[in-house]
Amino acid sequence: MARTSEEKILEAAQRIFTRFGYEGARMQQIADEAEVNKSMLHYYFRSKKKLFEEVYRDAVVKLMPQLLNLLNADLPLEEKIPKLVRRYITLMRDHPRLPGFIIQELHQNREEWLNFMDNLDFGKPKKFLEQVRRNQEQGKIVKIEPRQLLINILSLCVFPFAAQPMIKYMLKMDDAEFENFLDVRVESLSTFILNAITP
Amino acid sequence: MARTSEEKILEAAQRIFTRFGYEGARMQQIADEAEVNKSMLHYYFRSKKKLFEEVYRDAVVKLMPQLLNLLNADLPLEEKIPKLVRRYITLMRDHPRLPGFIIQELHQNREEWLNFMDNLDFGKPKKFLEQVRRNQEQGKIVKIEPRQLLINILSLCVFPFAAQPMIKYMLKMDDAEFENFLDVRVESLSTFILNAITP
DNA sequence: GTCTATATAACGATAGAC
DNA sequence: GTCTATCGTTATATAGAC
Numbered sequence: 001m002a003r004t005s006e007e008k009i010l011e012a013a014q015r016i017f018t019r020f021g022y023e024g025a026r027m028q029q030i031a032d033e034a035e036v037n038k039s040m041l042h043y044y045f046r047s048k049k050k051l052f053e054e055v056y057r058d059a060v061v062k063l064m065p066q067l068l069n070l071l072n073a074d075l076p077l078e079e080k081i082p083k084l085v086r087r088y089i090t091l092m093r094d095h096p097r098l099p100g101f102i103i104q105e106l107h108q109n110r111e112e113w114l115n116f117m118d119n120l121d122f123g124k125p126k127k128f129l130e131q132v133r134r135n136q137e138q139g140k141i142v143k144i145e146p147r148q149l150l151i152n153i154l155s156l157c158v159f160p161f162a163a164q165p166m167i168k169y170m171l172k173m174d175d176a177e178f179e180n181f182l183d184v185r186v187e188s189l190s191t192f193i194l195n196a197i198t199p
Numbered sequence: 200m201a202r203t204s205e206e207k208i209l210e211a212a213q214r215i216f217t218r219f220g221y222e223g224a225r226m227q228q229i230a231d232e233a234e235v236n237k238s239m240l241h242y243y244f245r246s247k248k249k250l251f252e253e254v255y256r257d258a259v260v261k262l263m264p265q266l267l268n269l270l271n272a273d274l275p276l277e278e279k280i281p282k283l284v285r286r287y288i289t290l291m292r293d294h295p296r297l298p299g300f301i302i303q304e305l306h307q308n309r310e311e312w313l314n315f316m317d318n319l320d321f322g323k324p325k326k327f328l329e330q331v332r333r334n335q336e337q338g339k340i341v342k343i344e345p346r347q348l349l350i351n352i353l354s355l356c357v358f359p360f361a362a363q364p365m366i367k368y369m370l371k372m373d374d375a376e377f378e379n380f381l382d383v384r385v386e387s388l389s390t391f392i393l394n395a396i397t398p
Numbered sequence: 399g400t401c402t403a404t405a406t407a408a409c410g411a412t413a414g415a416c
Numbered sequence: 417g418t419c420t421a422t423c424g425t426t427a428t429a430t431a432g433a434c
Contacts, residue, residue, distance in 0.1 A: 005417080020307055023222035027410060037419060042411060103362040104303045108219055110364070117368055125369065142394065147370055147380065148387045152355055154362075159354035162361060163302040165309070169316055170324065171346055181346065188347045195341065196395035204399080226428065236401060241429060405430070412423075 006044045008034040010054065017055045018097040021105055022048075056106060057120065059098045064122040066091060071150070072127035077135055077197075082190035085157060089186055092161050100162040125150055141197040149197065156189055205243045207233040209253065216254045217296040220304055221247075255305060256319060258297045263321040265290060270349070271326035276334055276396075281389035284356060288385055291360050299361040324349055340396040348396065355388055 003011075012034035016025045027048055031038040045051035070084040092099060106113050132146035160167060160182070168178055202210075211233035215224045226247055230237040244250035269283040291298060305312050331345035359366060359381070367377055 021220060021222060023220060024307065026408090028408095038410095039412085039420085040418070043417075046411095048410065100303055103365050104299055107364050108223065113364070114368065124371075142390075144391065145383055145387060148384060148391075150370075151359055151366060151384075152388075152391060155354045155358035156351055158362070159358040160350055163353075163357070165306050165312070166302050167350060169313065171349075172323075184344055185347060185350075188344060189351075191341075192343065192347075192351060192395045195397075196391045198394075225426090227426095237428095238402085238430085239400070242399075245429095247428065399434105401432100401434080403431085403433100406428090408427075409425080410423105411425100413421090414419100415421100416417105416419080 005034075005036050005040055008036060009041055009044055009051075010058075013051050013055050014058065017052055017105075018059065018101040021101075022052050025052075053116070056102075056116075059095075059102055060117070060120055060122070062095060063091065063098055063102065064120070067154075068123040068125060071125045072123070077131065077141065078194060081153065081193055084153065085189045085193070086186050088157050089182065089189075092158070093182060096161050096164065098161075099158045100164075103162060139199065142199050144197060152196075153193060156193065160185070204233075204235050204239050207235060208240055208243060208250075209257075212250050212254050213257065216251055216304075217258065217300045220300075221251050224251075252315070255301075255315075258294075258301055259316070259319055259321070261294060262290065262297055262301065263319070266353075267322040267324060270324045271322070276330065276340065277393060280352065280392050283352065284388045284392070285385050287356050288381065288388075291357070292381060295360050295363065297360075298357045299363075302361060338398065341398050343396060351395075352392060355392065359384065 009030065013025075013030050016030045016033055019025075020029075025048075027041050028038055030051075031041055034040075041048075041051060045054065067088060070080070070087060073080060073083075075083065106116070128150060129146040132141070132144070132149055135141045136143060136146075164178070167173070168175075171181075173181060208229065212224075212229050215229045215232055218224075219228075224247075226240055227237055229250075230240055233239075240247075240250060244253065266287060269279070269286060272279060272282075274282065305315070327349060328345040331340070331343070331348055334340045335342060335345075363377070366372070367374075370380075372380060
């Protein structure tokens with residue numbers, strides 16, 4: 001309990017915003033969660049919107065740069081893909097609400113969101129796309145549009161987290177079974193993707 | 200314009216709710232979109248929540264039963280998968296906001312959501328999972344946990360719609376380029392998946 | 399069925415004492 | 417920095433005339 005009020009508020013806001021969204025979250029709810037007076041939220045962050053933007057920025061910074069680093073790393077594809085799958089799924093298991101939060105929230109004001117993202121500046125998967133193209137020309141992997149492969153890998157890793165409740169429902173999994181499903185998934189996915197691109 | 204007020208309201212509510220979510224949507228906004236008086240919303244649907252539930256139910260009914268039918272159809276896997284990919288992506292292109300809407304909204308009240316879904320009763324992918332297991336035993340496809348394959352197919356089809364803004368941003372695509380990306384994707388995905396599971 | 403007017407409650411935000 | 421009290425606004429919802 002050596003945390004300052006500001007830290008307590010920010011952590012509470014992360015829990016509430018990622019769960020209920022910007023519109024669904026209540027300042028009083030965040031104050032209760034942080035165990036501070038509601039006025040403190042305005043004292044430290046001025047407005048709900050500014051507090052939200054801090055939370056959203058933290059969420060993006062937690063997931064996106066690591067993804068880009070893994071994608072653009074200096075490794076052959078057959079090593080890079082299993083490593084990426086393993087590391088990225090591990091990362092998201094620690095923050096299972098972030099994928100859905102990032103892709104869903106704030107997309108009403110497209111203009112504003114684009115500006116916001118540009119300011120974060122977490123790079124582009126350019127090196128990865130070139131690597132795929134090169135491997136393809138050398139006949140090391142099958143013919144595939146590099147961006148399609150990128151989105152395939154991303155879809156396979158991220159979707160299970162974004163759609164977690166629906167998946168649990170459809171496959172009648174409880175929390176423990178879902179965790180087990182993710183354990184299996186790490187190995188399963190690597191094999192699946194490498195099979196798909198091996199000539 | 201032979202539509203009744205009730206129909207106009209429901210269609211307007213679909214546009215507003217799928218775009219802004221339950222908490223972000225305003226009854227006045229829906230009334231404006233439907234070009235009716237705000238009181239009519241309560242006259243026909245009693246409350247915001249009941250109106251939302253109709254919209255959410257319609258959304259699920261538009262996507263889920265068709266998916267389950269395609270999954271459980273009587274077709275060999277090598278025919279079923281390309282057909283499923285093609286038909287399901289085509290369906291979602293007509294309703295690009297529904298995937299994100301369905302997997303994100305209403306998940307605060309888990310208990311209530313589970314009840315709601317049970318009442319819709321759109322079946323389970325049991326037949327598909329058995330088919331995969333059978334194909335595997337016969338050595339027609341590689342060793343893979345059937346549920347993993349199911350989620351792989353689902354992820355690859357659905358995620359690009361749920362994460363559309365982020366994908367457009369990362370790959371610097373405008374609307375036209377994204378549509379083109381989806382055109383390519385239909386063929387690309389079928390090949391990708393079949394490659395992945397062919398021994 | 400459709401309108402205007404209004405009730406009622408909740409929300410974000412601020413003022414000001416300490 | 418932290419609290420109480422309250423302002424101003426906006427939301428859902430209803431009452432009642434036509």
